[in-house]
Amino acid sequence: MTVDIASDLTEIEKDALAEIANLGVSRAANSLRQMLGEQVFLTVPNVQIVGRQAASDLIGRGSRSPRFVAVQQSFDGPFAGKALLIFPEEQSLELVRTIVGEQHSLEDVIDLEQEALAETGNVILNACLATIANLLRRTMNMSLPAVIRGSGEALFGETAGNDNLVLFLYINFRTKERDIHGFIALLMDLPSITALKTIVTDYIRVIESGADQPRP
Amino acid sequence: MSYNILIVDDSKLARMVVTSALRRIRPDWTITEATSGEEALTAVQKGGVQIALIDFNMPGMDGLALVAKLRQTDAHMPIAVVSANLQDEIIARARELNAAFVGKPLTDEALGAFLAGAALRLKKAPS
Numbered sequence: 001m002t003v004d005i006a007s008d009l010t011e012i013e014k015d016a017l018a019e020i021a022n023l024g025v026s027r028a029a030n031s032l033r034q035m036l037g038e039q040v041f042l043t044v045p046n047v048q049i050v051g052r053q054a055a056s057d058l059i060g061r062g063s064r065s066p067r068f069v070a071v072q073q074s075f076d077g078p079f080a081g082k083a084l085l086i087f088p089e090e091q092s093l094e095l096v097r098t099i100v101g102e103q104h105s106l107e108d109v110i111d112l113e114q115e116a117l118a119e120t121g122n123v124i125l126n127a128c129l130a131t132i133a134n135l136l137r138r139t140m141n142m143s144l145p146a147v148i149r150g151s152g153e154a155l156f157g158e159t160a161g162n163d164n165l166v167l168f169l170y171i172n173f174r175t176k177e178r179d180i181h182g183f184i185a186l187l188m189d190l191p192s193i194t195a196l197k198t199i200v201t202d203y204i205r206v207i208e209s210g211a212d213q214p215r216p
Numbered sequence: 217m218s219y220n221i222l223i224v225d226d227s228k229l230a231r232m233v234v235t236s237a238l239r240r241i242r243p244d245w246t247i248t249e250a251t252s253g254e255e256a257l258t259a260v261q262k263g264g265v266q267i268a269l270i271d272f273n274m275p276g277m278d279g280l281a282l283v284a285k286l287r288q289t290d291a292h293m294p295i296a297v298v299s300a301n302l303q304d305e306i307i308a309r310a311r312e313l314n315a316a317f318v319g320k321p322l323t324d325e326a327l328g329a330f331l332a333g334a335a336l337r338l339k340k341a342p343s
Contacts, residue, residue, distance in 0.1 A: 009274075015229050026273065026301035027300050044275050056273075
């Protein structure tokens with residue numbers, strides 16, 4: 001069942017979250033560009049409050065691949081959640097090869113795959129989350145990256161009976177030359193949504209007052 | 217000298233950030249807002265826009281495509297592309313189109329520097 005109570009977020013809250021995510025992911029795109037050596041195109045962000053099943057459906061719909069590899073990092077602070085860098089599984093080796101260089105043999109690339117994915121995810125997700133944390137003037141702790149594989153459901157930790165509502169923000173990206181594509185997604189559960197709403201409201205109020213300047 | 221500045225961004229929050237920075241830096245300038253490339257083109261066609269601040273990542277026409285369109289009829293209007301997307305290609309394309317690049321999150325310092333340059337260019341330009 002698709003549960004969509006996005007009306008729980010006001011228009012301006014939704015707009016603010018999308019813009020904040022956009023800033024984070026745009027910065028992260030530059031890190032990805034440097035690692036891949038080619039331009040990265042982004043879509044505009046999508047913000048929804050949905051069940052976990054609907055979140056995995058959204059990822060499934062955005063890709064022809066049924067299986068994914070993802071680098072996941074949990075974050076924790078005034079609000080908590082998971083950040084994921086997601087690729088179709090069949091692109092994983094191509095991605096690693098692009099990052100480590102064409103001169104390596106396939107065996108080397110396979111050996112390096114797990115480590116290279118974790119490191120790539122770490123750089124990209126940190127670039128994204130650090131920008132968001134700085135913007136909102138909050139400190140966030142991040143876990144070490146973990147590489148997970150499986151269907152969309154597996155990525156979002158969905159188990160039977162756990163179709164909890166989550167705040168789901170995602171952006172698609174693809175590279176210019178090699179057509180490597182994937183998603184950067186942020187997932188937060190309901191208590192965090194409430195905390196985040198308060199922080200975003202404060203942030204909007206500061207901007208409206210014109211008295212202060214959001215910190216770069 | 218007061219100018220009319222066009223802010224193009226699909227995000228209301230982003231437009232609020234720019235507007236509030238402009239009120240601090242250039243309180244006497246007037247502001248026109250557009251939420252898409254199409255709206256921006258209409259606003260410019262109506263006339264009176266002297267400077268433009270354009271977001272890059274927007275649905276439909278992106279910011280660089282909009283700058284390219286604007287340049288077909290106006291080679292000299294001071295334009296800045298405003299984005300957190302600092303990829304070389306995007307900054308290089310902005311330069312090719314004779315536009316500045318201002319990073320997001322926006323700072324008063326970066327915006328102020330662009331506006332000072334823009335005001336100077338408009339003053340020197342033959343009217």
